[in-house]
Amino acid sequence: MAAAPLSESDAGSYLYGIVARDRAAPDAAGVDPRHAVVAVAEGPVAGLVSRVSLTEFDEAALPQRLADAAWLEQKIRAHEQVLDAALESGAVVPCRFCTVYRDEHDVRRFLAERADVLAAALARLDGCVELGVKAFAASTPGNAEATRAESGRAYLEARREEKQAREDLARSRAELVRDLHERLLAAAKDGVLLDLQSREASGRDSEMVFNASYLVDVTSRFEAELTAAAGDYDGVQLEVTGPWPPYNFVPEELGRP
């Protein structure tokens, strides 16, 4: 008898991430709450998979779905929660959102083809988590002098000062980024600078001046370094996020299309 297909015609296999073979599936609702997350073992690794409706995750329908903020947030958070739960009990190599295979057979084929690189990645990530570090400046010095200056000379002078202040600020911020990144990197296994987020995205009134993520051994001195750093920069507030599944630290060959 031929292998029974996993799915009826409308079901696909959503892949969240990859864990070691002996790991159980995390206890978390998947992107489609009707279908449980299971661990599909193949060789030394296992894929965390749940069934999804291909009508919902269809190629043609997806752009429209993704424009639906409520749908997007719900699914993205579900994706994240499965990986968070997996991270609680060991290393996980996270997949990008909406990695959908036709069926379990295709998932297995991927796991078999990339077994070596996936197993090596899991070994490297073992005992590590990703921590995000953001810094916010208390305030941005503004300068309304130029527009209020009465004489032409005063105007030009004010403009010059304003320009100087902007340059000084940019220089000191660049210095902060370099310095902070360097010392945190020294306490971490790896680290990357991320793009700064706008106020709307960060949900803060103050301006983001630093955004980075680090691969941190949970037994390392990273937290101590972070605590020390928090007191070393005037007018700057540090914020830590995570632990995250190590999205920013998947092997390079797996991190691009």
Added chain:
Amino acid sequence: MSSRELDSYRSGQPAQLADVLERVLDKGIVIAGDIRINLLDIELLTVKIRLLIASADKAREMGIDWWQNDPFLSGENGSGKLEQRLRRLEEKAGLPTSSEEG
């Protein structure tokens, strides 16, 4: 190994959506051949990129603009590098080009 020691950061609060988005949409394993359509690789790549762009549009509304600095996606600094690459590959594969699709 457990990561419990570091759990305090989350303190029961859901993560900021922007922090999740910049990771889940932009990072992690990308598999060129993953999508369920079992045609040519190029088509799979196209699907993946359409997905990225659709996601980025949403993100822009939320004030995130990481992809604008990515010439591969923005088509600005790379003068449509992505478009050109897709068209070349599509022509090579004898597929209708992107611009001809509905």
